[in-house]
Amino acid sequence: MSTPTQPERKILSHKDLLASRATARAAGRRVVHCHGCFDIVHPGHIRHLKFAKSLGDLLLVSITGDHEMTKGDGRPLIPQELRAENLAELDCVDWVFVEPRPTAADLLAEVQPDVYIKGREYETNADPRFRAEREAVERSGGRVVFSSGDVVFSSTALIAAMESSVDPFHHRLTQLLARTDMQPDRLLETLTGLRGKRLVVLGEVIRDTYLFCDRPDIAHESPVMTLRPVDRRSFDGGAAVIARHAAALGARPVLVTALPETAEAEAFRAAMASDGIEVLSVASPARIPEKQRYLVQSQKVLKVDLVEPLVLDTAGADALLEAARQAVGSGADAAILADFGLGLFSPALVTRLCTTLRPHTGVLAGDVSGRRHSLRAMRHLDLVCPSEDEVRTAYSLHGEALPSVAWRLLHETRSKAAVVTMGAEGLVAFEPFPDAAEPAKAGDPLRSRVRGEHVPALSPHAIDPLGCGDALITTATLALAAGAGLVPAVFLGSVAAAVHAQRLGNPTLEPSELRRTMLRLAGARLAYAGTEVKPLPAGSRQAS
Numbered sequence: 001m002s003t004p005t006q007p008e009r010k011i012l013s014h015k016d017l018l019a020s021r022a023t024a025r026a027a028g029r030r031v032v033h034c035h036g037c038f039d040i041v042h043p044g045h046i047r048h049l050k051f052a053k054s055l056g057d058l059l060l061v062s063i064t065g066d067h068e069m070t071k072g073d074g075r076p077l078i079p080q081e082l083r084a085e086n087l088a089e090l091d092c093v094d095w096v097f098v099e100p101r102p103t104a105a106d107l108l109a110e111v112q113p114d115v116y117i118k119g120r121e122y123e124t125n126a127d128p129r130f131r132a133e134r135e136a137v138e139r140s141g142g143r144v145v146f147s148s149g150d151v152v153f154s155s156t157a158l159i160a161a162m163e164s165s166v167d168p169f170h171h172r173l174t175q176l177l178a179r180t181d182m183q184p185d186r187l188l189e190t191l192t193g194l195r196g197k198r199l200v201v202l203g204e205v206i207r208d209t210y211l212f213c214d215r216p217d218i219a220h221e222s223p224v225m226t227l228r229p230v231d232r233r234s235f236d237g238g239a240a241v242i243a244r245h246a247a248a249l250g251a252r253p254v255l256v257t258a259l260p261e262t263a264e265a266e267a268f269r270a271a272m273a274s275d276g277i278e279v280l281s282v283a284s285p286a287r288i289p290e291k292q293r294y295l296v297q298s299q300k301v302l303k304v305d306l307v308e309p310l311v312l313d314t315a316g317a318d319a320l321l322e323a324a325r326q327a328v329g330s331g332a333d334a335a336i337l338a339d340f341g342l343g344l345f346s347p348a349l350v351t352r353l354c355t356t357l358r359p360h361t362g363v364l365a366g367d368v369s370g371r372r373h374s375l376r377a378m379r380h381l382d383l384v385c386p387s388e389d390e391v392r393t394a395y396s397l398h399g400e401a402l403p404s405v406a407w408r409l410l411h412e413t414r415s416k417a418a419v420v421t422m423g424a425e426g427l428v429a430f431e432p433f434p435d436a437a438e439p440a441k442a443g444d445p446l447r448s449r450v451r452g453e454h455v456p457a458l459s460p461h462a463i464d465p466l467g468c469g470d471a472l473i474t475t476a477t478l479a480l481a482a483g484a485g486l487v488p489a490v491f492l493g494s495v496a497a498a499v500h501a502q503r504l505g506n507p508t509l510e511p512s513e514l515r516r517t518m519l520r521l522a523g524a525r526l527a528y529a530g531t532e533v534k535p536l537p538a539g540s541r542q543a544s
Contacts (some may be wrong), residue, residue: 007088011096017060020095021111030056033113035104035133037064038083046090051147052117053092060095061087062107067100105132112140117147172456177522181488184522190492191515193482194475195250200327200361202256202320202353203239203338203345204310205268207290208466208506210234216296227294227302235506236268237291239338241467242367243277244508245474245496253277254327256320258284258310258344280327282319286310289342298463298504309343317349324353334363334481336473341372350377365477366415367469381415382480383489385473388422406430407449417486419476419493421469426456429490453487458521459498467506468497475509495521 012020024031032052038045053059066080084096099107108116116137122130123146134144176182211229219226236244239257246253259265259281265288269279286308294302312320335357339345357364358380365383368375368390375386375394392398397405406418410432421427430450476493499513
């Protein structure tokens with residue numbers, strides 16, 4: 001059995017590269033060559049490289065050196081050594097070389113690859129630099145092949161989008177990270193404290209499916225768009241991904257839901273169990289809901305909801321309530337009631353669940369999605385996390401100031417805190433003032449009843465916003481259960497959402513990435529404009 005090649009050994013000097021090529025030629029092994037900047041290794045690169053490897057035995061990836069990067073100010077974002085290491089970590093890549101010359105033409109003449117792979121956009125490209133590369137390959141008997149038809153992302157476009165977005169490292173973020181309870185060691189300690197927490201998750205299971213399509217066409221029989229899927233990926237969504245996030249963070253989650261008695265449901269149970277997630281369910285007559293999203297390149301062009309209403313009768317509602325009691329047992333560190341508006345929860349059942357869970361749960365949180373939810377039926381929560389549109393629609397308060405809307409939510413649900421998410425504008429965490437329920441004092445009728453802390457969006461360019469709210473509430477709820485205050489907990493939730501936004505689909509969180517992102521933000525704060533600000537007191541009224 002062969003031993004996998006260590007990534008660092010894949011990065012070759014010029015001398016070693018030519019020697020390795022000679023050895024491969026003598027052994028009759030086909031060498032495929034890709035060249036580029038690879039500043040951000042994204043899904044388009046991965047597909048491009050996997051396609052390249054399929055055409056030969058060995059894959060060489062050469063990258064343009066830092067000195068020759070000319071795509072714009074500030075490029076490369078990632079230095080050549082780290083870019084080379086990123087590529088070397090990929091199983092499909094065999095050799096990595098940093099090319100110090102302006103183009104790959106001279107290197108191609110030296111290596112003489114059997115196949116040279118370029119993106120489809122080069123097929124009609126008249127750039128003299130590419131023409132020289134093509135001539136060098138064909139002069140030695142090699143072939144130039146264009147990778148085709150698959151999902152294409154551009155790192156140049158992604159970076160341009162990020163550069164034109166709001167800078168997350170602005171004054172507000174600097175203020176937040178200057179707080180004593182937001183220092184890196186305190187935040188890292190909180191992340192460590194998530195391990196072992198018992199979390200009960202109640203909600204619908206959803207299957208999120210992505211269908212990647214070739215470019216659309218127009219049907220012959222009528223003027224409608226035709227899509228041709230070339231690949232598909234499915235993810236566990238809804239309450240299932242909340243449980244998966246919790247397990248990835250080291251917690252001990254129990255999922256309470258409704259499932260049909262089908263082979264698909266049994267496979268789902270087995271997959272959850274293999275990740276350490278206990279599943280308690282009541283019988284559902286409906287199949288597991290599936291939400292299909294059709295993508296062309298990185299753009300979602302169509303969404304199809306294959307959803308049958310999850311309607312529970314009286315006996316089913318009682319069975320779900322009993323399953324919740326069993327999940328909590330003698331006590332749980334936290335519970336999340338996630339209503340995705342698919343019919344599993346009636347308002348009356350939501351209130352009963354909150355009343356049942358509250359005495360036996362350390363932190364009780366609620367989340368909603370869409371418009372057919374039971375937000376107003378939730379009671380006695382420690383944290384409730386709607387979007388601005390969801391809470392405004394629930395109360396028909398579209399013209400009121402956001403603090404007034406938040407107060408209405410907190411007062412009616414008798415909850416301790418609300419996090420209202422606002423997309424690219426970030427979020428605001430609201431808490432009522434201690435005397436908020438008292439009538440406004442004389443002479444101050446407009447006195448705010450809530451204080452708010454704004455956390456800016458930490459991911460200026462979201463590759464895919466699906467599931468960001470699930471990552472947010474999972475992390476924030478567990479952080480509260482670990483003893484963190486509201487602002488540090490919500491900040492860690494925002495970090496989780498930012499990490500999740502940079503990945504396509506609904507994969508589970510990676511704790512190491514959360515730590516790296518949090519430390520990167522802390523480092524950016526120290527370097528921001530060479531300025532320092534005074535720490536905010538814990539009770540500041542930033543958004544009140």
